[in-house]
Amino acid sequence: MSRNIRVDVAVVGDGLIGMSTALHLRRRYLSVAVIGGTTQGRASTAAAGMLTPACEYDPWMPQEFYELLREGLDYYPPFLSAFGFTPESVGFRSTDFTLLDLVERPDSLQSRTEWMDKYGIENRWLSPAEVCDAEPHLSPRTFRGAIRIKDEAVVNPRALLQAMTEWASAEECPVLVGGLTGVDDEHGRLRLTTGEGDTVIADQVVIAAGSWSGQVGRAFGLDIPVCPVKGQIVRLAGPPGLLRSVAFMPSGGCGSIVSRSPGEYIVGTSEEYLRPETDNTAGVVGTILSRLCAVVPEAAEWRIEEMWSGFRPMTSDELPILARADDPRIVVATGHHRNGVLLTAVTGRLVAALIDDEAPGLSLDRFRYGRPLRPHTRFATKY
Numbered sequence: 001m002s003r004n005i006r007v008d009v010a011v012v013g014d015g016l017i018g019m020s021t022a023l024h025l026r027r028r029y030l031s032v033a034v035i036g037g038t039t040q041g042r043a044s045t046a047a048a049g050m051l052t053p054a055c056e057y058d059p060w061m062p063q064e065f066y067e068l069l070r071e072g073l074d075y076y077p078p079f080l081s082a083f084g085f086t087p088e089s090v091g092f093r094s095t096d097f098t099l100l101d102l103v104e105r106p107d108s109l110q111s112r113t114e115w116m117d118k119y120g121i122e123n124r125w126l127s128p129a130e131v132c133d134a135e136p137h138l139s140p141r142t143f144r145g146a147i148r149i150k151d152e153a154v155v156n157p158r159a160l161l162q163a164m165t166e167w168a169s170a171e172e173c174p175v176l177v178g179g180l181t182g183v184d185d186e187h188g189r190l191r192l193t194t195g196e197g198d199t200v201i202a203d204q205v206v207i208a209a210g211s212w213s214g215q216v217g218r219a220f221g222l223d224i225p226v227c228p229v230k231g232q233i234v235r236l237a238g239p240p241g242l243l244r245s246v247a248f249m250p251s252g253g254c255g256s257i258v259s260r261s262p263g264e265y266i267v268g269t270s271e272e273y274l275r276p277e278t279d280n281t282a283g284v285v286g287t288i289l290s291r292l293c294a295v296v297p298e299a300a301e302w303r304i305e306e307m308w309s310g311f312r313p314m315t316s317d318e319l320p321i322l323a324r325a326d327d328p329r330i331v332v333a334t335g336h337h338r339n340g341v342l343l344t345a346v347t348g349r350l351v352a353a354l355i356d357d358e359a360p361g362l363s364l365d366r367f368r369y370g371r372p373l374r375p376h377t378r379f380a381t382k383y
Contacts, residue, residue, distance in 0.1 A: 002197035005174060007031040009355055010192055010200045012180050012216050013208035015044035016157060016340060017333055019164040020348030021206050023083055026171045028352055033200045034168065035192060037179040041278040043210055043340050044161050046233060046310025048258045048266045051076065051153040051342045052097050054121045055248045059112075064366045065319055066119060069339060071362060072346040073153060079345035085163050091156025091260060096245040098126075098135055099147040100295070105251055113147055122150040137242045142295050154246060154258055157341050176200070183219045190220075190329060204355055206331045208347075211311040213334035222325050225373060226335050228276065228311035232284045233268030235260075236292075238302035247295065257292065265302065267292050280307045312337050316373040322350055323369040331355060332369050 014036030025032045053069035101109040116123045131146045178195030192200045209216045217224035240262035247257040258266040293300045315335040353360040
């Protein structure tokens with residue numbers, strides 16, 4: 001039977017960003033309904049779960065973005081505590097990252113230590129021999145050295161999303177299925193209709209639909225320029241304890257090797273701009289596994305447990321959109337690209353502040369809706 005619900009805020013999107021937003025709004029005693037869409041291909045359950053500002057930031061990006069990433073990491077422990085999530089229940093733990101300077105790259109990564117020092121990131125350049133001492137199961141034939149980055153973190157995105165969804169249910173925050181199919185004005189409020197025939201009437205709306213935010217935005221008459229970037233990931237089973245840190249490789253088809261739990265290794269991910277399908281392809285998976293086996297030779301004997309793909313929402317300047325839209329009743333929270341998991345908690349906090357017309361505590365001007373976006377060749381695809 002269809003439902004008619006009146007709330008203070010409707011959140012369109014039931015992935016990590018949408019659910020974090022809903023939780024933070026409920027903590028402010030606002031009534032909230034969440035409208036979910038397709039789960040196939042969404043980034044929230046596809047990501048490896050790395051929380052690493054140092055590896056994800058590039059010096060050409062504005063400093064405000066690094067500050068946002070850093071706050072994203074720092075806010076995780078108080079976020080988990082505030083909502084009663086134990087670190088163990090969501091797979092959150094602090095860990096070092098080893099940023100490998102692969103020999104296949106034409107230029108060295110060693111210069112990255114300069115801006116890391118500038119931003120106060122605890123790091124150290126390791127020679128090949130020092131890398132082998134720190135990570136004895138990595139092949140020295142594949143790297144020139146590495147940057148060892150201290151005290152970043154990982155989380156299990158699937159477990160985190162499940163925990164947030166259960167919390168929302170317990171706090172009488174309905175999560176409606178069927179996707180958004182219609183939008184109308186009703187005496188200054190917004191009437192949203194779902195594919196299941198439910199109706200939500202809300203004072204304000206948050207669009208947090210990931211790679212589908214552009215489609216959702218059009219229903220509200222908004223232009224939200226996000227491009228879905230496909231990533232493929234493989235989960236393998238091998239002997240526990242082979243890696244003492246997360247191996248991060250910023251090139252090629254295998255960007256990271258994460259030990260999610262003892263004996264469980266998450267490997268990936270690709271960045272593809274030409275395939276909107278959620279399938280796994282032999283060429284990409286083969287590249288991921290080839291890189292893995294070159295860097296960790298013992299991985300040739302690991303058992304493949306699962307493989308999947310998802311779509312990251314990316315703007316052409318690779319920065320998120322965190323702002324009110326032209327319609328002041330609507331807040332947009334999307335475009336997180338590779339950093340949706342890292343920015344999950346802090347985005348919910350920032351959006352809740354925007355909804356309540358409070359100062360967010362961070363400069364969000366670089367992430368405003370409608371900002372000029374530089375041309376991007378990746379948009380010359382069939383997306």
